Amino acid sequence: MTCLPTQPAAASRGPKSESTTVNAGAATGLRLAGVQTLALTRRSVVSEWRQLGNVIPGIVFPLLLAAVYTHQFTRVILLPGFPVVDSFLDFVLPASLVQSVSFGATEAGTELARDIENGFFDRLRASPCMRLPLLLGRLGGAVVVATAKGVLIIAIFLLFGTKIAGGLAAAVVLVAAAVLLVIAIGGLGQVLAILTGSQEAVNATFPLVFTSIFMSSAFFPTNLMSGWFREVAEANPVTWIIDPVRRLILEGWSWSDVGQALAVPLVISVVTVAMAVIALNRKLSSS
Amino acid sequence: MGGNTGSRFSDDVVIEASGLKRTFGEVVAVEGIDLAVTRGEVFGFLGPNGAGKSTTVRMLTTLLRPTGGTARIDGHDVQKSASAVRRIIGVALQDASIDPLMTGTELMRLQAVLHGISRSESRNRGSELLARVGLAGAAGRRVATYSGGMRRRLDLALSLVHEPSILFLDEPSAGLDPTSRVALWEEVRRLNSELGTTVFLTTQYLEEADELAGRIAIIDHGRLVREGSPADLKSTVGSPTLRVDVDPVFLESARHVLIGFGPERPAREGRCAIGLDGGAGRVAEVVRALDDAGVTVSHLELDLPSLDDVFADATGRRLEGAEK
Numbered sequence A: 001m002t003c004l005p006t007q008p009a010a011a012s013r014g015p016k017s018e019s020t021t022v023n024a025g026a027a028t029g030l031r032l033a034g035v036q037t038l039a040l041t042r043r044s045v046v047s048e049w050r051q052l053g054n055v056i057p058g059i060v061f062p063l064l065l066a067a068v069y070t071h072q073f074t075r076v077i078l079l080p081g082f083p084v085v086d087s088f089l090d091f092v093l094p095a096s097l098v099q100s101v102s103f104g105a106t107e108a109g110t111e112l113a114r115d116i117e118n119g120f121f122d123r124l125r126a127s128p129c130m131r132l133p134l135l136l137g138r139l140g141g142a143v144v145v146a147t148a149k150g151v152l153i154i155a156i157f158l159l160f161g162t163k164i165a166g167g168l169a170a171a172v173v174l175v176a177a178a179v180l181l182v183i184a185i186g187g188l189g190q191v192l193a194i195l196t197g198s199q200e201a202v203n204a205t206f207p208l209v210f211t212s213i214f215m216s217s218a219f220f221p222t223n224l225m226s227g228w229f230r231e232v233a234e235a236n237p238v239t240w241i242i243d244p245v246r247r248l249i250l251e252g253w254s255w256s257d258v259g260q261a262l263a264v265p266l267v268i269s270v271v272t273v274a275m276a277v278i279a280l281n282r283k284l285s286s287s
Numbered sequence B: 001m002g003g004n005t006g007s008r009f010s011d012d013v014v015i016e017a018s019g020l021k022r023t024f025g026e027v028v029a030v031e032g033i034d035l036a037v038t039r040g041e042v043f044g045f046l047g048p049n050g051a052g053k054s055t056t057v058r059m060l061t062t063l064l065r066p067t068g069g070t071a072r073i074d075g076h077d078v079q080k081s082a083s084a085v086r087r088i089i090g091v092a093l094q095d096a097s098i099d100p101l102m103t104g105t106e107l108m109r110l111q112a113v114l115h116g117i118s119r120s121e122s123r124n125r126g127s128e129l130l131a132r133v134g135l136a137g138a139a140g141r142r143v144a145t146y147s148g149g150m151r152r153r154l155d156l157a158l159s160l161v162h163e164p165s166i167l168f169l170d171e172p173s174a175g176l177d178p179t180s181r182v183a184l185w186e187e188v189r190r191l192n193s194e195l196g197t198t199v200f201l202t203t204q205y206l207e208e209a210d211e212l213a214g215r216i217a218i219i220d221h222g223r224l225v226r227e228g229s230p231a232d233l234k235s236t237v238g239s240p241t242l243r244v245d246v247d248p249v250f251l252e253s254a255r256h257v258l259i260g261f262g263p264e265r266p267a268r269e270g271r272c273a274i275g276l277d278g279g280a281g282r283v284a285e286v287v288r289a290l291d292d293a294g295v296t297v298s299h300l301e302l303d304l305p306s307l308d309d310v311f312a313d314a315t316g317r318r319l320e321g322a323e324k
Helices: A010-026 A029-050 A057-072 A088-102 A107-118 A120-125 A131-159 A167-196 A199-203 A206-214 A227-235 A237-250 A255-286 B053-060 B082-088 B104-114 B119-132 B148-159 B178-195 B206-212 B230-237 B248-258 B279-292 B307-315
Strands: B013-024 B027-038 B042-046 B068-073 B089-092 B166-170 B198-203 B215-220 B223-228 B241-246 B271-275 B297-303
Touching: A029 A107, A029 A131, A029 B104, A057 A088, A057 A131, A088 A131, A088 A167, A088 A206, A088 A237, A107 A120, A107 A131, A107 A167, A107 A199, A120 A131, A131 A167, A131 A255, A167 A199, A167 A237, A167 A255, A227 A237, A237 A255, B013 B053, B013 B198, B027 B053, B027 B068, B027 B198, B027 B215, B027 B223, B042 B053, B042 B178, B042 B206, B053 B068, B053 B166, B053 B198, B082 B089, B089 B148, B104 B119, B104 B148, B119 B148, B148 B166, B148 B178, B178 B198, B178 B206, B198 B206, B206 B307, B215 B230, B215 B307, B223 B230, B223 B307, B230 B307, B241 B248, B241 B279, B248 B271, B248 B279, B279 B297
Parallel strands: B042 B198, B042 B215, B089 B166, B166 B198
Antiparallel strands: B013 B027, B013 B068, B215 B223, B241 B271, B241 B297
16 A cells, blocks of 8 residues: 655745735625636537537528529519518528527527536535536637627528618617517526536527417518417517517617617516526536 | 544544435434534545435535524525635546537636636636646637546646635546546645645545545445544454464464464464554564464465445445445
8 A cells, every 4th residue: 555645835836826825815706607607608619619510500591592492582572561671682681590500509408418428517516616607618709709690680681682771780689689689588498407417408499489489470560460370479589589680670769669679678678587597506406 | 634523523624414314205314414524635435326325415505405403604504694604615527528619718717706716816726726626728719629537637727716624525536547547636635734624525445545645434325333533443344364374284384373362263274374463563473473383374364344344334335436
């Protein structure tokens, strides 16, 4: 048996350890939470960047769909009741934007589930990392990616002749609304990740998100729909976001539209993120 | 260092558990464990798979809530002061829980920031630690490209970024090749001897416990069945076996001399074996006595009891995964 000598250098290490503790102690809880959230956000952005293959379909597919619909629906826009547009492309911008960010919106949940599955979450938990940054860090990555996608999609539409009547400010609102929607969906994904700890379970919600876009005013105005489909579309929160955003593009700046475009996804985000926090607290206090 | 069990309630006890218990539904994973690990000790927690080692570590590292009993790390209750505990401990869990998409450097920085270490300091400390565990060359590579041994070493480096005074290693060398295992042991020894880090390591490898730990607790079915220094534990199993080969003409006289030193034990033909009372220290005495009796010895060997004998004595079974 090796008999190990005991701590000759333990004392010399004292000051360094102390400074670490002082650093941690001096930072207010809020500041530390901010620093931790930023660090974890950076990590999730890096992960997204290194899985770029996952991001590309979310940009290409909505653009492809927009191109096909614009080509096919040249006469649809002439229907009485259809908003006045030069091209279907102008009409479909909010839909493409929402569709693009919805790809990977559940990412904040699947990535969290991946961390739980492979045990990285436990490593974070065994560190002095607070609980909220654990969730916000993953959402942060999704937010950065959604912002980049939003800017890119809008830029491409502008390149192909779309005009945003509300101007640059409206374009910013567009991206902001899309980002808030990502937080809302991501929060829900995180609830599922915490409850199930399974990437598959979180991924299974994607078709639901995707379908809900098609069952909204995204590709067709609700006033031209009929029957149960119209009722579903009008009750669909995606419609509540897309309609004011579309008016900002087609009709121009309006504070009430800005309010609605941001308030709806904001309220849903607050609810789903709060649910994720509650789910996490419950899980941790019961485990 | 080893066997310092007398100070259970002194200030120097840094890992302390009292009646620690954890159940999962009907299953009792850990059943009322008492532990006291003193500062600067390397404490081995030895047991087969499913004995309750990881469950105990998870409770001690604040990851799992005990269903009974208490545990304190350097005076902080693991439940009431979990964040204080997390600041002073380093944890390397089983199944190297490392994000494969990140590089070694990035993970070191992340871990440092989570511990409230400034960015510039985390950069220095990260590269210093990676170099120390032999990963300087691989620091910029994604973890996905690391071998099992490299991941374990990174895992260790990550757990050390905030210079913890207490380090928990859960099955640190599980699945490692012999060379990587020895390198890991060297690093653990160095941490303990140079920095005075208290190390709590779980293992199912007898050799690892024997090599590293100053004191060992053996856990089986959620209960501690033995505790002490490896030497003390082995000595409780009984005396070592002394085997002596002699020319057949001397066999009777050799036997006559040897039974004066301990009870005779079964041996193959032409050989005489006893359980040597008083242990290895009496070998010289035996040789002298044989010489005085005119017995010429052609071969002599002493087999010390192993930790596996200790485990077998305590549980009636041999330890799974035993290598020695």
